[in-house]
Amino acid sequence: MKHLIIFAHPNSQSFNRTLVEEVIKATRQIGVEAVIRDLYxxxxxxxxxxxxxxxxxxxxxxxEIKFEQKLIAEAELITFIYPLWWMGFxxxxxxxxxxxxxxxFAYKNENGASVGLLGNKKVQHFITMGNSIEKYQQLAFDKALQSCLVEGLFSFCGITDIQHHLFGNIHLLDDSGYRSVLTAAFEKTQENLTALLSEKDKNSCKKKSN
Known part of the structure; x- marks a missing residue:
């Protein structure tokens, strides 16, 4: 099983990069292959x-695009790690x-409608932001991000298992706060990978019994 991690931050020493390393550690700890694409x-x-x-x-x-598509096609879990800039990627x-x-690759047109082609994927986003989550919730920005940035885009490609996690006030956290974010990403990654491995084992057992 493969876990594709797509990372976008220009600073290789950023906290986002530390977040990537934590996700890689969580992946390898349970015996899953991590494939990292650091876009910068x-x-x-x-x-x-x-x-x-x-x-x-x-x-x-x-x-070069076919190569990226091959990595996506081979991955059961795809993780995006990036900062929220101007309400977007x-x-x-x-x-x-x-x-x-x-x-x-990601979609096609069929009988006058768009059909997503990546329905067998699980996607998770770890998104850092300078503002507080509470402020975004008060303004309903969190729902707008979920509708457009996360679910709108990826559901169009047929993906229904989509999770996103906002980590706010990222520049104001103390050591305990940063550790809390890393722990959340680590645990969520292992939770999703464990669920996928369990599902894979069940499907394998069904095939053997048929």
Whole structure:
């Protein structure tokens, strides 16, 4: 089983990077392979050109995008780790999704309607933010983020098992606060992976009994 971790933060010494390491540790501790895509270190080109978009409609996909799609196809759990900037993804992550979740891979049109093609995936987001969660809840921004940034995008691709976790006041936390965030990410990752492993074992037993 594979766990794909997609990380977007320009500072390799950021707390977000520490969060990535904690998720990797949680993954490897229960014997699951972790695959990490650090978009800034990879210098991923986030710009979807018109020529590329047009070509994907005919099934022509650049080799580097096919590679990213292969990693997504192979992963049972996909984790996104990123800071919330201007109520959205960092531009490099938005561009990654623009290019990788292309027609014919993430969705298709069928009988005049869009059909998601990635329904067998579980997705979790660990999102850091400078504001407090309480403030976002008061303004209903948390619901807007859930509807658009998280569920709206990924449910369009057929994914129904989507979780997101907001970690607020990220620049104001003390050591105990940072440790609490890391522990939450560690435990949630192991919980999701354990559920997937259990489901995989059940399906394997069913196949053997048939």
């Amino acid at each position: 270190t990879l210098d991923f080109n986030p710009v979807l050109s018109w020529s590329e978009w047009s070509a994907t409609m005919d099934g022509i996909v650049p080799a 960092p531009a490099i992550l938005k561009g990654y999704l623009d290019r990788v979740l292309s027609y014919g």
